Amino acid sequence: MSRLISCHRIFTACLLPLISLSVWGDAIQGQIVGLDCAKHGHLCPLQQFESHISQEKDFILLTPNKEVYTLLDISRDTLVRHVNKKVIISGTLEPNSHSIKVQQLQVQLGHGLSRYESIWQAP
Numbered sequence: 778m779s780r781l782i783s784c785h786r787i788f789t790a791c792l793l794p795l796i797s798l799s800v801w802g803d804a805i806q807g808q809i810v811g812l813d814c815a816k817h818g819h820l821c822p823l824q825q826f827e828s829h830i831s832q833e834k835d836f837i838l839l840t841p842n843k844e845v846y847t848l849l850d851i852s853r854d855t856l857v858r859h860v861n862k863k864v865i866i867s868g869t870l871e872p873n874s875h876s877i878k879v880q881q882l883q884v885q886l887g888h889g890l891s892r893y894e895s896i897w898q899a900p
Contacts, residue, residue: 802867802868802869802870802880803867803868803869803870803877804865804866804867805838805840805846805865805866805877806840806841806863806864806865807838807839807840807841807844807846807863807864807866808820808838808839808861808862808863808864809836809837809838809839809848809856809859809860809861809862809864810836810837810839810860810861811830811833811835811836811837811860812833812834812835812836812837813833814833815837815839815845818843820839820861821833821860821861823861830857830860833857834853835847835853836848836853836856836857836860838864838866838877844875845875846866846875846876846877847874847875847876847877848866848876848877848879849868849871849876849877849878849879850868850878850879850899851879851882851897851899855882855896855897859882859884859896862884862885863884863885864882864883864884864885864893865882865883865893866879866881866882866883867879867880867881867882867883868880868881868899879897879899880898880899881895881897881898881899882895882896882897882898883895883896884896
């Protein structure tokens with residue numbers, strides 16, 4: 778019986794971090810930019826901004842160290858409203874694909890502030 782309890786404790790200790798990871802996911806800071814802009818290593822231009830972003834097919838997360846993540850399970854319409862803004866994307870990193878299944882999108886309030894507002898959550 779004590780061996781069974783020991784196995785249960787070990788199993789629980791090993792499983793708990795995995796459960797926490799899947800519930801909370803990963804959070805990555807960066808900026809939402811058009812895929813074409815990211816390919817050229819810059820943010821979407823402010824000049825003729827609306828016509829430019831209307832031609833962008835996909836939007837991605839560009840991190841401060843220039844990593845690029847495809848954002849899954851969030852609409853283009855939601856992303857386009859926050860182009861060039863600093864954001865925190867919470868979700869699940871997909872192994873080997875540099876993509877994130879988005880669970881939450883938070884947008885920075887004002888410039889230079891460290892406060893973020895949650896503006897979208899997965900249903």
